Amino acid sequence: MPAANTMPDLRAIRPPEQSTPSSGPADAAPTSFDPAYIKIRDFNFFYGTNKVLHDLTLDIAERHVTAFIGPSGCGKSTLLRNLNRMNDLVDGIRHLGDILVNGHSIYDPLLEVIALRKRIGMVFQKSNPFPKSVYENVVYSLRVAGRSRKSELDEVVERSLRGAALWDEVKDRLSDSAFSLSGGQMQRLCIARAIANRPEILLMDEPCSALDPLATAKIEELIHDLKREFTIVIVTHNMQQAARVSDHTAFFYLGKLIEYADTKLIFTNPSNPQTEAYVSGRFG
Amino acid sequence: MVWITSMGLAVGLTMIVFLLGMIVYNGLEVFWPKPVVRLELKEGSTAGVNNAPAFGGEIVKTQAKAVQALAADGSPLPSQREYQLFVGNKDVYGFGYKFIDNAKIVSESRPPGVVVAERLEYGNAIFIPKQFTLADGSTVAADDSGFQSTFERLVKAGNERRAEIRRIERDQIGDLNRKFDSIRLARRAIEARGGEPTPADREKLAEFDATTTALQAEYEMLAAKARELRALQDANHIVYTTLDGAERTLPTGDLIGFYHPNTLSLPQKAGLFTHRFWSFLSREPREANTEGGIFPAIFGTFVMTLLMSMAVTPFGVLAAIYLREYAKQGVFVRSVRIAVNNLAGVPSIVFGVFGLGFLVYFMGGTIDRLFYSLSLPTPTFGTGGVLWASLTLALMTVPVVIVATEEALSAVSRGTREGSLACGASKWQTIQSIVLPASLPGILTGLILAMARGAGEVAPLMLVGVVKLAPTLPLDTIYPFVHFERKFMHLGFHIYDLGFQSPDSEAAKPMVFATTFLLILLVVCLNLGAILIRNYLRKKYRSSTF
Numbered sequence: 161m162p163a164a165n166t167m168p169d170l171r172a173i174r175p176p177e178q179s180t181p182s183s184g185p186a187d188a189a190p191t192s193f194d195p196a197y198i199k200i201r202d203f204n205f206f207y208g209t210n211k212v213l214h215d216l217t218l219d220i221a222e223r224h225v226t227a228f229i230g231p232s233g234c235g236k237s238t239l240l241r242n243l244n245r246m247n248d249l250v251d252g253i254r255h256l257g258d259i260l261v262n263g264h265s266i267y268d269p270l271l272e273v274i275a276l277r278k279r280i281g282m283v284f285q286k287s288n289p290f291p292k293s294v295y296e297n298v299v300y301s302l303r304v305a306g307r308s309r310k311s312e313l314d315e316v317v318e319r320s321l322r323g324a325a326l327w328d329e330v331k332d333r334l335s336d337s338a339f340s341l342s343g344g345q346m347q348r349l350c351i352a353r354a355i356a357n358r359p360e361i362l363l364m365d366e367p368c369s370a371l372d373p374l375a376t377a378k379i380e381e382l383i384h385d386l387k388r389e390f391t392i393v394i395v396t397h398n399m400q401q402a403a404r405v406s407d408h409t410a411f412f413y414l415g416k417l418i419e420y421a422d423t424k425l426i427f428t429n430p431s432n433p434q435t436e437a438y439v440s441g442r443f444g
Numbered sequence: 445m446v447w448i449t450s451m452g453l454a455v456g457l458t459m460i461v462f463l464l465g466m467i468v469y470n471g472l473e474v475f476w477p478k479p480v481v482r483l484e485l486k487e488g489s490t491a492g493v494n495n496a497p498a499f500g501g502e503i504v505k506t507q508a509k510a511v512q513a514l515a516a517d518g519s520p521l522p523s524q525r526e527y528q529l530f531v532g533n534k535d536v537y538g539f540g541y542k543f544i545d546n547a548k549i550v551s552e553s554r555p556p557g558v559v560v561a562e563r564l565e566y567g568n569a570i571f572i573p574k575q576f577t578l579a580d581g582s583t584v585a586a587d588d589s590g591f592q593s594t595f596e597r598l599v600k601a602g603n604e605r606r607a608e609i610r611r612i613e614r615d616q617i618g619d620l621n622r623k624f625d626s627i628r629l630a631r632r633a634i635e636a637r638g639g640e641p642t643p644a645d646r647e648k649l650a651e652f653d654a655t656t657t658a659l660q661a662e663y664e665m666l667a668a669k670a671r672e673l674r675a676l677q678d679a680n681h682i683v684y685t686t687l688d689g690a691e692r693t694l695p696t697g698d699l700i701g702f703y704h705p706n707t708l709s710l711p712q713k714a715g716l717f718t719h720r721f722w723s724f725l726s727r728e729p730r731e732a733n734t735e736g737g738i739f740p741a742i743f744g745t746f747v748m749t750l751l752m753s754m755a756v757t758p759f760g761v762l763a764a765i766y767l768r769e770y771a772k773q774g775v776f777v778r779s780v781r782i783a784v785n786n787l788a789g790v791p792s793i794v795f796g797v798f799g800l801g802f803l804v805y806f807m808g809g810t811i812d813r814l815f816y817s818l819s820l821p822t823p824t825f826g827t828g829g830v831l832w833a834s835l836t837l838a839l840m841t842v843p844v845v846i847v848a849t850e851e852a853l854s855a856v857s858r859g860t861r862e863g864s865l866a867c868g869a870s871k872w873q874t875i876q877s878i879v880l881p882a883s884l885p886g887i888l889t890g891l892i893l894a895m896a897r898g899a900g901e902v903a904p905l906m907l908v909g910v911v912k913l914a915p916t917l918p919l920d921t922i923y924p925f926v927h928f929e930r931k932f933m934h935l936g937f938h939i940y941d942l943g944f945q946s947p948d949s950e951a952a953k954p955m956v957f958a959t960t961f962l963l964i965l966l967v968v969c970l971n972l973g974a975i976l977i978r979n980y981l982r983k984k985y986r987s988s989t990f
Contacts, residue, residue, distance in 0.1 A: 246862060278868035288863040291882045291984070301867035304877070337984060353867065 197222035197391050198243065198361065202257035205238060207250070212238055214415045215257070220408075225383060225392045227406035227423065229399060231438065234412040236395045240363050243393065244280040245273050261361070278305065281354030281390075285366040287346040289338035289353075294330050297338045297349055301357040316356050323389075324352035325382050344375025351382065355390065362386060364394040368401065380405050399439055403427045411435045464964070471961025474954035475720040477713050478502040480558045480570055480705045482687050483529075484550040491548045493537050493688050500558075500687035501531035501570055502705070504541065513545050521547035532560070532570035533686050540567055541950040554706045557586070558687070561702040563694070567735060567951060571684035574691070579679035598680055598696040605673050605697065612670045620663050622922075627652050627659075629818045636818065724958060733913065733942055734951045738959055740914055744830070744932035745966055747918045749899045751834035751928075752841070756894055759838065760845025761880075761887055767846070768853045769875055781850075788843035796904025799836030804828055804908055824929050828909030830918040831928035836908050837901060841894035848893065852886020853879060888978040892971050899967045902936035910937045912945075935963040 196219030205213035213235045220226045228236035241247045242259065245266060259266050266276055278301065289297050296303075298320050299313045307313075317334065321327040326348040330341065338349055347367060354362060364383070368376040383392060383405045396402050402409055403423060410420040411432070419426060419435040430436045482500035485492050492499040505528045513521045523546040534540045561569045576584040576594055584594045631652055634645050641649065677697025685691050703716055727737030763784075771777045808825035816824040825831070856879045864874040902910075911931045918930045939959050946952040 244866060246866065249862070249865070274868055274870055277866055280866075282862075282866035284859055284863060284866075286859050288857070288859040290860065290864065290878050292877075300864070300869070300877075304864075304867060304869040304873045350863065353863075357868065 196220065197262060198393075199260040199263075200239070200257075201260065203239075203242070203259060204256040205235075205242060205247075206254040208252045212415050213242075216417050218410060218417060218420050220391065220393060222391050223387055223389070224407040225387050225394060225405055227402035227409045228393065228395045228412060229397075229402050229409060229438070230412035230418075232397075233414075235415040236410075236412045237365055239412070240365055240393060240395050243361070243363055244277050244282055246277075246282065248273060278357060279359050280361045280363060281357070281359035282363040283347070283350050283354050283365065283367045285369050287343065287350045287370070289341070289346050289349055292338060293335045294338050294341070294349060295334040298352050298356050300353060305357065320352040320356040321349075323355050323382075323386065324348045325378060325385075326352055342375075344371050344378060347371060347375065347379060348382065351379070351386075355386065360391060362390040362392045364392065366395055366397060369397060376401070399427070399441075411438060413438070467957060467961050467964060470954070470957035472721075472958075474958045475717045475724065477560075477703060477705055477708060477716050477720075478530075479554055480560065480687075481529075482553050482555050482558075483544065484553075486548050486550055489548050491544055493531065493542070494690065496688035496690075498688060499529075499531060499542075500555075501529040501542070502560075504528045504530050506546075509545065513547055521545070523547040530568075531687075532568045533566075533692075535566040535569075536686055536690060536692060540948060555687075556704070556706050558704065558706055559684075559702050560705050562700040564698045564700065564730065567731065569684075569686075569694070571686050571692070574683045574685055576696070577681045577683060577693070595682075595702065598682075599699050599702060602677060602697040602699055603701075605677055609670050609673050609677075612666050612673075616666050617663065617670075620659055620666070623659055624656070627656060632818050725962070729913065732947055733938065734946055734948060734955060738933075738935070738938060738955075738962065740917060741933040741935045741938040741959070742962060742966060743917055743919070744910075744914065745899060745935045745963070746970075748830055748834050748837070748905075748932060748934065749895055749970060751830065752837045752898045753891055753895055755835055755838035756841050756845050756898075757887070757891055760842045760890065760894075761849050763842070764846045764849035764853060765875060765880075768850045769871070769879070784843045784846050788847070790840075791903075792840055792901050793903045793907075795836055795840040796907040799832055799839070799904060799908040800828070803832040803835055808832060827929075828907065828911075828931055829929040830909055830932045833905050833909040833932070833934075836904050837898040840901065840904065841898050844894045844897065845887070845890040848890025849883065849887045852883035852890075855886065856882045885978045885982045888974055888981065892974040892978070895970050895974065896967055899970060900936055900963070902934070902940055905934055905937060910934045912937075912941050935959055935966065939963065 198220035200216050200218050200220075203213060203216040204211060216239065228240060230236050238247065242255070243261075243266070247253050255267070261276075261279075264271070281301075290300060292300070295313075295317055298317045302308070302313060302316060318327060318331075321330060326345060329345060330336075330349075333340070338346065341349060347370075351362075351367070368379050371379065380401060383394065386392060387407075394402075394406065406423045408420065409423045409426040411418045411426065411430075411434075413434055419430055419432040421431070425431075426435060427439055430439060480500055480502055482498060483492070484498045487497075489497075506525055507528070509524050509526050513524060513526075515521050525546045527544050527546065529542050529544060530540060531537060531542050532540060555572065557572050559569075559571055559573055561571070563569055573586045573591070573595070575586060576591075576598065578584070584591055631649065634641065634648065637645075674697075678695040680696040681693050682696055682699070683691065683693050708716065724737045725742065726739050728740055729738060730736035767777060767781065767784075771780075804827060808823065808827065808829075812820060812824050812826040860878060860882065861874055864878045865871075869877070909931050911933065914931050914933045916927070916930055918927050918932050919925065920927070939956055942952040942959060943949070943956040
């Protein structure tokens with residue numbers, strides 16, 4: 161069955177080949193960076209009657225790394241999973257407010273969620289390669305989009321695996337099962353898969369939490385390289401990691417945005433005492 | 445506690461091992477050639493056959509007498525054991541097996557010249573050959589040097605001629621019959637249209653008449669050839685004496701094979717064992733199924749199980765996908781799931797009745813009316829057949845597949861699904877390219893269970909297409925190769941038929957064991973095949989571990 165791959169809105173707004181950011185005037189927002197690519201406006205989110213996100217308003221800059229930090233249960237993952245509407249799968253959810261990607265609401269009823277997800281790649285906490293070969297894992301997003309020209313796929317595989325700093329390690333075993341890779345390699349494979357279809361945004365939900373320090377270092381390096389091309393939002397529990405990889409950091413606590421600023425500022429001179437307590441390790 | 449639980453396992457295992465061991469032993473022992481003993485009886489004893497002072501046969505078993513054997517004066521005899529003997533020569537004695545008290549036997553011997561011969565009719569003959577009376581009137585006596593080679597030559601020639609007759613009658617005449625039949629149907633199609641026949645019709649009818657005449661001539665020729673060959677089968681005769689001394693004459697064309705049971709070496713016995721086992725596997729049954737092989741039954745069971753698997757898998761997997769992936773989980777889906785599980789507990793005969801009523805009479809009847817109306821009132825699909833039997837069993841085993849598939853689907857992690865959705869895949873794409881491949885091993889487990897249940901089921905099949913003796917196989921080289929409407933033979937039913945419906949249950953007993961052994965072997969083989977595929981898939985889709 162062919163995918164419903166009509167993606168009227170996003171493609172129209174920003175064709176893939178267009179690389180310069182649209183520099184629309186940013187809404188006046190309390191915490192904003194220019195050029196703001198994702199705008200979260202008065203966003204509230206409910207699981208049933210349980211409100212887990214409270215009036216969030218923040219802008220995420222294009223081609224920067226934005227880190228969401230905060231103690232467990234603060235809603236940072238929930239917010240991240242709302243950016244590509246992955247939460248739609250959960251029963252009994254509700255939201256108020258809006259999220260705009262490049263000026264267009266992701267909740268626009270005319271926008272198909274599949275089209276949205278094609279523009280937003282995601283890397284999960286636990287690496288989740290598909291039960292397929294390395295090659296097929298990488299080209300999966302192209303296959304579901306109905307693109308199956310061999311030369312194109314080969315090119316995408318090499319580019320994506322190089323982008324995920326995995327090419328040299330797996331180039332001779334592309335037809336092996338993805339499960340034959342090591343944990344760190346699997347996670348990088350998932351990153352390669354997420355960037356294969358050239359998304360605009362890359363969401364990373366604690367991508368290193370299951371990895372050893374060496375693999376973590378590799379992925380952090382990778383994030384550095386990737387931000388030249390992608391707008392990256394990363395959720396992390398590891399504050400050193402946030403400090404190392406991100407340009408901006410948002411600190412959440414109990415579903416509220418406590419502070420959002422330049423990463424350096426957050427870690428050296430936070431303006432909020434709660435932020436200071438968290439980043440200095442006194443709670444959380 | 446550990447003792448009780450381990451004892452439970454031990455008891456179960458012992459029973460299974462014992463059962464399997466017994467079936468394997470008894471099933472294979474049938475083919476092992478046994479020596480033939482000649483028993484001299486006490487003076488005036490009438491315990492033998494035809495009041496003869498001696499007789500003989502293969503000793504099947506020795507056992508203690510259930511009723512005490514008494515001498516004429518009422519005192520118990522010294523030996524209270526008895527033999528069961530396979531005496532063969534059913535054409536002479538009218539029975540194949542006989543019990544004899546040990547006390548009535550004077551002496552036992554194993555005459556080296558005894559021959560056991562497999563025959564077309566009346567089972568095996570056990571005898572001491574005397575001479576051959578050949579077609580030209582000459583004779584070859586048993587003590588001639590050329591006797592053995594003549595024996596072999598005659599049996600071989602008889603077998604070849606029999607194969608030739610069979611080829612003529614079955615293939616060539618069968619072919620003619622099919623042509624006759626198609627002409628008959630074409631003629632009926634023209635007649636059924638009614639009204640005055642058009643010139644074109646007349647032309648056709650004339651053509652039919654011509655073809656029929658030609659075919660008839662061809663038939664006469666073939667039939668004559670077959671008659672000629674048959675006469676040749678009866679041209680040479682063997683004269684022999686049975687162990688009780690009676691003399692008999694038999695056309696050599698009736699013999700299928702022979703061996704000298706008392707002079708066989710171990711390798712010869714092993715060779716004979718293999719040969720007899722292979723004949724059993726590859727030949728067709730004779731003599732109300734108590735003789736010959738069971739190939740049609742093996743083949744029928746195999747085809748039916750395969751068809752059943754082909755029907756039950758898509759059906760069950762689709763149902764499970766809907767239940768697990770699409771249906772909104774709630775009271776309704778829960779009750780559907782319970783109902784499906786309970787369906788697995790419905791007695792199989794109920795499915796048989798359903799299959800007969802709905803599939804055979806309703807669906808088959810409709811198909812006949814729509815597509816085979818010319819051959820009515822002879823039903824084509826409106827009677828039991830391998831297709832309806834397979835579908836009935838598919839219906840019976842579908843709950844197993846649904847339950848197993850649901851388990852397998854729910855075992856695919858949420859993370860994997862989310863990964864696929866995050867790549868922009870639709871729900872169906874996710875199911876089709878991620879969830880289903882990952883749950884294939886689990887689905888195959890369900891199929892293995894379904895096959896194990898389906899292949900061993902007999903009761904419903906008796907209503908929807910299994911027969912005691914099927915003249916044709918459901919798969920052959922005659923267009924359209926797969927004959928879904930044909931009735932078929934089944935190992936399970938064969939066991940029932942041999943053991944409980946056979947005119948000579950003693951003769952059928954070894955066959956029952958051998959058939960049971962083969963049924964188990966077939967089920968094991970089918971399961972093994974599925975298990976191998978599953979293991980391969982498991983390796984391929986091994987879940988990730990760090």
